[in-house]
Amino acid sequence: MASTPNGLARIETHGKKHENGICHDDSAAPVRAQTIDELHSLQRKRSAPTTPIKEGAASAFAAALSEEERQRQQLQSISASLASLTRETGPKVVKGDPARKGEAAAKGAPSPQPQPHHHHHHPHVTPTISVSDSSLKFTHVLYNLSPAELYEQAIKYEKGSFITSTGALATLSGAKTGRSPRDKRVVKDEAAAQELWWGKGSPNIEMDEHTFLTNRERAVDYLNSLDKVFVNDQFLNWDSENRIKVRIISARAYHSLFMHNMCIRPTEEELEEFGTPDFTIYNAGQFPCNRYTHYMTSSTSVDINLARREMVILGTQYAGEMKKGLFGVMHYLMPRRGILSLHSGCNMGKQGDVALFFGLSGTGKTTLSTDHNRLLIGDDEHCWSDSGVSNIEGGCYAKCIDLSREKEPDIWNAIKFGTVLENVVFDEHTREVDYTDKSVTENTRAAYPIEYIPNAKIPCVGPHPKNVILLACDAFGVLPPVSKLNLAQTMYHFISGYTALVAGTEDGIKEPQATFSACFGAAFIMLHPTKYAAMLAEKMQKYSATGWLVNTGWSGGRYGVGKRIKLPYTRKIIDAIHSGELLTANYKKTEVFGLEIPTEIDGVPSEILDPINTWTDKGAYKETLLKLAGLFKKNFEVFANYKIGGDSSLTDEILAAGPNF
Numbered sequence: 001m002a003s004t005p006n007g008l009a010r011i012e013t014h015g016k017k018h019e020n021g022i023c024h025d026d027s028a029a030p031v032r033a034q035t036i037d038e039l040h041s042l043q044r045k046r047s048a049p050t051t052p053i054k055e056g057a058a059s060a061f062a063a064a065l066s067e068e069e070r071q072r073q074q075l076q077s078i079s080a081s082l083a084s085l086t087r088e089t090g091p092k093v094v095k096g097d098p099a100r101k102g103e104a105a106a107k108g109a110p111s112p113q114p115q116p117h118h119h120h121h122h123p124h125v126t127p128t129i130s131v132s133d134s135s136l137k138f139t140h141v142l143y144n145l146s147p148a149e150l151y152e153q154a155i156k157y158e159k160g161s162f163i164t165s166t167g168a169l170a171t172l173s174g175a176k177t178g179r180s181p182r183d184k185r186v187v188k189d190e191a192a193a194q195e196l197w198w199g200k201g202s203p204n205i206e207m208d209e210h211t212f213l214t215n216r217e218r219a220v221d222y223l224n225s226l227d228k229v230f231v232n233d234q235f236l237n238w239d240s241e242n243r244i245k246v247r248i249i250s251a252r253a254y255h256s257l258f259m260h261n262m263c264i265r266p267t268e269e270e271l272e273e274f275g276t277p278d279f280t281i282y283n284a285g286q287f288p289c290n291r292y293t294h295y296m297t298s299s300t301s302v303d304i305n306l307a308r309r310e311m312v313i314l315g316t317q318y319a320g321e322m323k324k325g326l327f328g329v330m331h332y333l334m335p336r337r338g339i340l341s342l343h344s345g346c347n348m349g350k351q352g353d354v355a356l357f358f359g360l361s362g363t364g365k366t367t368l369s370t371d372h373n374r375l376l377i378g379d380d381e382h383c384w385s386d387s388g389v390s391n392i393e394g395g396c397y398a399k400c401i402d403l404s405r406e407k408e409p410d411i412w413n414a415i416k417f418g419t420v421l422e423n424v425v426f427d428e429h430t431r432e433v434d435y436t437d438k439s440v441t442e443n444t445r446a447a448y449p450i451e452y453i454p455n456a457k458i459p460c461v462g463p464h465p466k467n468v469i470l471l472a473c474d475a476f477g478v479l480p481p482v483s484k485l486n487l488a489q490t491m492y493h494f495i496s497g498y499t500a501l502v503a504g505t506e507d508g509i510k511e512p513q514a515t516f517s518a519c520f521g522a523a524f525i526m527l528h529p530t531k532y533a534a535m536l537a538e539k540m541q542k543y544s545a546t547g548w549l550v551n552t553g554w555s556g557g558r559y560g561v562g563k564r565i566k567l568p569y570t571r572k573i574i575d576a577i578h579s580g581e582l583l584t585a586n587y588k589k590t591e592v593f594g595l596e597i598p599t600e601i602d603g604v605p606s607e608i609l610d611p612i613n614t615w616t617d618k619g620a621y622k623e624t625l626l627k628l629a630g631l632f633k634k635n636f637e638v639f640a641n642y643k644i645g646g647d648s649s650l651t652d653e654i655l656a657a658g659p660n661f
């Protein structure tokens, strides 16, 4: 044993071997790093190159070159998307996180170069500014980040972002917790004036091209003023022949993760071939629009320009604007190809029987299409083409208020890592979510990829629908829980698009509010409702689909007296539609609405099938029934002058299919 100058034995720390050759020092081999930063750099393994290196030396060299070229083209495309229309060049964009300086170079990313950009010609000539401060800086692009990377960005930089006890990302959408339909504008150029639905009842509030460009410039300048922007390149529509490429440019990781979940996620190969998007969203939601700008009536504006294939969002961070904004675009693009776009959920039985669930917000599309015994095709947006149905989206957007594990286990279990949870309240310490808490909003939401539902049908396509279920949440309590509709009745109720929810969240009894929204989605349609109705009638006839009206609302009296029909009963009713049991049931006809209602359904108390039985005050029932019938009649007046489909006999039948009193 060696001695130190002071005579004490030196403590040996390594290299000491026992007779049997085994080292008993408990420390493992030292890490191969000199500093903590180097150690951290070891943590992250570099992702494999997306282009597989091909066999042979020469082609390997070619592949490496093409990878670099591809990266360059991708940055050029993003730079072009972000280019100002009043300045000569696009911004200098560089891939990577500005907080991780130096790494991009280390990873061999191409050095950033300002890209020449040939902008679209537009009539409002603006002087060209060749040098500006904005062209001196770089905009970092966080391109198609993974959920894990987006979590880190959100938690680091966005107030109100937390990981919940089940791993979801809790976020706040800011001042707006729902859509702003009164701020949704569409450029009315010559073509749009001809093709689109304008005027009373239409969701399309007009704006001119110049105002759109003003707002676009505002959004682009805002985005370019930031250190970094998120860019998602994704797809819409699982029907591969009618797939739309969308690019979403946003300032928040929340928005990027939301769209990652809601749109169809490209594979690495698909991303390499992505090229130029068909449609681009500029989401500058944190930044308001300028009320001195023509047409602006608030600080919010959601603007669509079909000719430019662009959408600009100013003054709202509610992510649903992007989802439903793109849905509007599909309502324009698809009918031009003879494809019907539908605001509906969709699922399929194991035998291949497909059902559509139409309905306004809160009526049960998401809840009822998510069915443990069936394959989920989608919860909200679909297309019906000559080859069948296809989901437009890659994810679901479920309401979370009062969510329970028992009643909705599939949705409950989908709220895990990767899921965006909007505006929920959770325990400060345990991060357990209280789904009953409405402190932020009643419209709490979860956005998750569709494959988080165990029985999702991937790819999300199916054959022609067998059943078309129209959902209404009737807070007046007079519509039957289920009725079988003939084609004319189906069209009448489809065009009416009725639901009645209870306004406000305050205590005390409130008058139910009847809502009529054509095609169960007037907020999203672009053409006149009769165009969609005619297509639906034609398809239902051609493929022999049966229409049903299902009331998921009140029973035993109106809101305040009766109760919302129990979800397990509604599920039994839906089961009986799917199984065919209801096709052969005995029916009787109701007064006023003339609806065919079954007298018996397995698992549902027979007395609730005719609402009159559940009301103790029969006089009040009749009065309420007539009141609702009157509202239907009044709403339908505007459609009386339109022809639906090729011949006028269907139009006459539809007009006669409403309430009679």
Ligand SMILES: Nc1ncnc2c1ncn2[C@@H]1O[C@H](COP(=O)(O)OP(=O)(O)O)[C@@H](O)[C@H]1O
Residues within 6 Å of the ligand: 359, 360, 361, 362, 363, 364, 365, 366, 367, 368, 379, 398, 399, 401, 552, 553, 564, 565, 566, 567, 568, 570
């Ligand atoms: N009988 C019922 N049928 C359907 N949904 C019900 C019923 N009773 C209560 N609900 C609740 O109503 C809400 C329906 O909302 P959701 O399915 O998200 O509608 P949509 O997708 O059409 O907007 C859910 O919160 C669900 O739990």
Ligand SMILES: C=C(OP(=O)(O)O)C(=O)O
Residues within 6 Å of the ligand: 179, 320, 324, 360, 361, 362, 365, 366, 380, 397
């Ligand atoms: C997201 C929406 O859809 P729904 O409420 O129908 O689920 C919406 O209407 O904003």
Ligand SMILES: [Ca+2]
Residues within 6 Å of the ligand: 360, 361
């Ligand atoms: Ca909706």
Ligand SMILES: [Mn+2]
Residues within 6 Å of the ligand: 365, 366, 379, 380, 397, 398, 399
């Ligand atoms: Mn829904």
